[in-house]
Amino acid sequence: MTYLCRSERPLLCPLLKLVLKPSILLGFQLQQDQVLNSYDELKIVVEGGNVTLTPEVSMKEEYTVNWRQEKSTGQRLIAQWKNFKTTIVAYQDVLQLDLKNGSLTFIGIRREHSGLYSFQILEGKEEHSGRYYNITVYGKFPVRQGSPKWVLEARHPASSPSDKSCYVACSVKNGPDVNLTWFNGPTIISSVNNSMHISMTLSLPLEIQPENKESFTCEARNPVTVERKTLSSTKWCPSHHPGTLSMPLVPGLS
Template identity: 30%
Template structure:
């Protein structure tokens, strides 16, 4: 999967919004932007407003640290004792949510991060649309109806598209659904153009190229063979 990270910052850190995209299984670091830890710094990270993930308290040049090591975050969290930054390793879809940083020193500041993790995409499958490969009634040319399909499970913001070369022919999009997507395409059996079916989300894609010769063959009598 991928991860989309949006940082909404308030307090002395200004109104800048930072973003980064990461696949599921990668690591992402949420930065505090602190370069000089001070004597009485208190840094607290929380998830979904209530779950305490990590805490660093500095007293008389000594660091007192807590890092959560159970539940969905077991073996996934690392904290930098010098900067207070939080790293999520081997990130999973269940780590999607809102992360909040509370910094208390001679001022109080908050950073909030909305993290969205994207799953790895499957490769779409191109097949004949049942037996819909038949002679065209409108011309002497024979057309073949194809179907690009893919099962979308626990994924968000995905699109399934047909391309002719680099030109988009058609597309269908869904968000946060478990569903089988299907997109038809009609071509002439002798068509020599390059077609591909692409499944994508905001940061990655999977492509299946169409082999017209393999899926749509001409038989005697200007009829198309039925291949299964």
Template identity: 25%
Template sequence: MWNLLKFGTMRKAPFLCISLLLAKGVFSVETEEVKAVRGETKTLHTGVKDYFKIFWRNENNSNIADCQVLTDDSTLCKTLRDGVQIDNQTGSLTFINISDELGGLYKLQIINKSFERSTNEFNVAVFNPFPIPIVYKSENSSCSQCFLLCSVNETQTTLSWYKGDRLLSSIHISDPNNSIPLHLKGNYEDINEYRCVVNNSISTQTKPLSTSELCQSCAETGLNPGYIALICLTGIAGVVIYWRWRKRGKTGRNGKWMPMHITQSWLRRKRIQILDWPAYSPDLFPIDNVRRIHKTSYLESAAYRYQNGGTGGSPDEEENLDY
């Protein structure tokens, strides 16, 4: 009988051990997937506030950080790897300026004050920083209508336009050459409320709009259609007036037609009498008088020198002095 009981107990022992291990959580370790962007701060939370000991180990079971509550209820914590910190109240592990080297599997073991153990695992994946979206103005834009395009050099992302907290449009990007448009009209006083947002399951980046670098109203650019029409009419009127002025003008040197009729009309209205001078009158062109006086004076002095046996004053020289 004893042998039978002993044999039955031995048969049940493996099942009893497996049940105890499952109850302790040995075969039910949970692995939490954690995504981080290179350069950011990321924390692995323990989810507890009361403990006796906490251990953090890597995938090679090497100790990274640990905390222990001492007899005087103070806490002693230490870290054995650069770039990590451990919270002495919760035992949570924080990565400062996370890098690719800090990615991988992390194992957490917690021993509470009843000396019960629990374990958990975190698989940390580190990704490249997400680029800020690019916003640019389309060639079809004008001062009255502004067409904006937002794009990002990434795939498998979502591009969206927001005005404040209100979603205006959104598309999924599978090709980095794709973009999402935004059509604005008016004076763009509220353009600073618009923003382009790109996001995926890892990160989000936002590009707010700025009036100074994108859309400007017609009043700011000076290209109001009314102003343009006024400038065109003024130019046409100026051409017509100049043409008629040139056509009616009269007399100048060499008898050419010149725009003088406005001056003559003004003199007549003021009843100012003027003398009729010929076109070649020296009084109209003083330089001719100066040349004539200089020529006469030079020839007289040259003739005097010639008569007294000096040089100059010859007939040939007089002919060469004709200007």
């Protein structure tokens, strides 16, 4: 376990490390973990969007507002409001601090900005108020020419002529909390998500029997974005002949 000494007298740190028992250090760690897992307000935003954190306190000249990013390794000051003057310490390319009310705004937020943030208002040296915010940034399913992100592929097993089934795979670029689901009407056929390997493409296969003439819908979803594409088995599996048919579902993808 790593012990981080925050004593105002750094020379005492080695002594404090020897004196403090492991159980006490564990208590410090548990308290820190509780802070990271608790918050006053949750902010969910799509990558590239804007989100504002507001103190909701009438500013006074004698106030000092410290905005911090909370991590398991400790706090990091990112912005400060003092005497109706603002200072951006970190993320200068995305942060704006309102001069009138001390609100902190992320402009064009990115996934790496997800996490816990807090503000502390000091009146002189005494704490006046504070609040914790949990920002969760989700990616949207992008549509980019020349970079397929959402593809259906139908395969007919040439090696097994007796197998008349058509195998369809729905794929999408993976990300945090992405779920991929096949529907037959309102009925869920199968579903998959993989939060452990978000850098990998998420794919979900579907077997269509030759006598099945229905339509199927593949849905990709995360908490802020939903995309659905429907295929007709008669179009995608005509005659169930051996070979491969592949096409992007979003116009412009190739």
